[in-house]
Amino acid sequence: MLLTCNQLLELKNIQLQPLQADQPMTLNQRITITPIEVPHRGEYSETVAFIIQGPHQRVLFLPDIDRWEDWDRAIEDVIKACDLVFLDGTFLAASKLRGRDMSTIPHPTIEQTITRLAPLPLSEHKKIHFIHFNHTNPLLQDGSQHPVVEGLQKSGMKAGIQGQLILL
DSSP states (O other): OOOOHHHHHHTTSOOOOOOOTTOOEEOSSSOEEEEEEEOSOTTTSOEEEEEEEOSSOEEEEEOOOSOGGGSSSOHHHHHHTOSEEEEEOSOSOGGGSTTSOGGGSOSOOHHHHHHHHTTSOHHHHTTEEEEOOOTTOGGGSTTOOOHHHHHHHHHTOEEOOTTOOOOO
C-alpha cells in the first residue's frame, strides 16, 4: 500500500518539523543538525546542506549545489570547521556530458572542486568524500582510468561508498 505525504501526516506516521537556516535542531541527547541553505534549483523550494554534530564528530552533508561561487560562504571554511565532509559529486568532469553545455547544468564537477580545494592541506583533503553520482560518472565504474579519477586518488579526497557507516 502506497501512502501519500498527506496520508502519512493524517495517520500520524510522520510529524513534520520546521527547520530554520543556520539554527541547530536537537534530534536527541547526542545529535544536532543545522540546515545551511545552498543555491540549487530554487524554483520549488530551498535546498539545504546539513551540519550533523555528534559527540565526537562534526559532519557536513552537501549533496547538491549549483556552483561554489554562488554560495554565501566559502566551502574551504566550512570544510575546515568539520571532521568529515560529503560533497556534491554528481559529475566528474565537463567532458563527460558530450553535447551539453555544463554551464547550464547546476552542479560543480568533481574536477572543478578538486582544483578549487587544491590549496588546502592534505589533512583537509582526507576529510572529503564525493557523493550523489550521476549514472554517467566514471567513479561508478570499477577500474576507471579517467584522468580526473586518478587526480582524485592523488589528492587524498575519496568517493563515498554506499552503506558507509559514520560514527558521530
